[in-house]
Amino acid sequence: xxxxxxxxxxxxxxxxxxxxxxxxxxHQNRLFTLAARTLGSVDEAxxxxxxxxxxxxxxxxxxRGGSLFSTWLYRIGINAAHDQRLKRRTEPLDETREPAxxxxxxxxxxxxxxxxxxxxxxxxxxxxxxxxxxxxxxSYAEIAELTEVAEGTVKSRIFRGRSRLAEILGTRTxxx
Amino acid sequence: xxxxxHPHDIELFEYVEDELPQxxxxxxxxxxxxxxxxxxxxxxxxxxREALRETTLLELPEGRREEILRNLPQPExxxxxxxxxxxxxxxxxxxALLVVAALAAVLVKTGGNSSMESSAGGTGGGAAExxxxxxxxxxxxxxxxxxxxxxxxxxxxxxQRKGFKATVxxxxxxxxxxxxxQVREALADRGLGDVEVVVKxx
Numbered sequence: 001x002x003x004x005x006x007x008x009x010x011x012x013x014x015x016x017x018x019x020x021x022x023x024x025x026x027h028q029n030r031l032f033t034l035a036a037r038t039l040g041s042v043d044e045a046x047x048x049x050x051x052x053x054x055x056x057x058x059x060x061x062x063x064r065g066g067s068l069f070s071t072w073l074y075r076i077g078i079n080a081a082h083d084q085r086l087k088r089r090t091e092p093l094d095e096t097r098e099p100a101x102x103x104x105x106x107x108x109x110x111x112x113x114x115x116x117x118x119x120x121x122x123x124x125x126x127x128x129x130x131x132x133x134x135x136x137x138x139s140y141a142e143i144a145e146l147t148e149v150a151e152g153t154v155k156s157r158i159f160r161g162r163s164r165l166a167e168i169l170g171t172r173t174x175x176x
Numbered sequence: 177x178x179x180x181x182h183p184h185d186i187e188l189f190e191y192v193e194d195e196l197p198q199x200x201x202x203x204x205x206x207x208x209x210x211x212x213x214x215x216x217x218x219x220x221x222x223x224x225r226e227a228l229r230e231t232t233l234l235e236l237p238e239g240r241r242e243e244i245l246r247n248l249p250q251p252e253x254x255x256x257x258x259x260x261x262x263x264x265x266x267x268x269x270x271x272a273l274l275v276v277a278a279l280a281a282v283l284v285k286t287g288g289n290s291s292m293e294s295s296a297g298g299t300g301g302g303a304a305e306x307x308x309x310x311x312x313x314x315x316x317x318x319x320x321x322x323x324x325x326x327x328x329x330x331x332x333x334x335x336q337r338k339g340f341k342a343t344v345x346x347x348x349x350x351x352x353x354x355x356x357x358q359v360r361e362a363l364a365d366r367g368l369g370d371v372e373v374v375v376k377x378x
Binding site (some may be wrong): 017020021024025028029030032033037042046049050053054055057058059062076078079082083086094115118129130134135137152155156158159160161162163164165166167170 | 184227228244247323325326369370
């Protein structure tokens, strides 16, 4: 498949910062959406995105085009978000602090807080799968490559993730 | 009465996505008509899909893009340049040539065969000295890089559990006293990622 990012990637690999800035511009919101929906925190997501782009910039010389640049970048983004989550778990101060309220974090977005609350309750594998497929529109093949599982597993995760999400939303609605 | 064997999640997913061949779709539809459990799962999956698809892309907060671009570090080497075996080999070769030249100069100065033995013995010492003085060139020839899915602490823990001397240094995992092949094999189940693993073979 032709990679629409290839010309910019080639320039960036030669050290062209302008080309890399165009790649940041092109992917920043999708990468941020992925991180924010999976982490449930705007600040942590922005940190993860920053880390991901820095890793991508430093890692560009090793990118050989075996996959789409966006797939490679999302993979780095998922790892960076995962690291943020681990950091949250291992920092004692975070445990004593009140968890951030996603409703505050996302007040300016069109996302309903109920949905983010429900996403936060999904297993990480399911959350990543539904966000990549239903929110970002990535293909089964790409998600399978990103998450290193078979396409069938991707479909199963999306199905279960969606079902669980609706179940949580339904319970929440019933309680209100 | 409970219906026959329930379809797998994958098929129920494909039913929701309308990706099944018509014949199989009809079979699943017949099953759903008699199986409340599966019908409820399908209903929920469809509802979940609708909820997710109502969402829109979020925008990176104001100022973050500039912060990212401002904080991009200088690459450790010019992008596009291979951090590779050949450049390290070249450095090692230059270092070795310098050592030989230095030894030749010493031989010319001291003269005589009697010094040959000590000079020959001194080759090792000279090389050791070259390692110390020319630093990275020679040492780099004994290092190798791998990349594994992270985080770095997990990779190091993984390697330590497998008996390697692995530490995390500046977000990289440094492994001493092993070969690249050994480390690669030990990390095979982690898959390719962006954590740099530096193998230093004594």
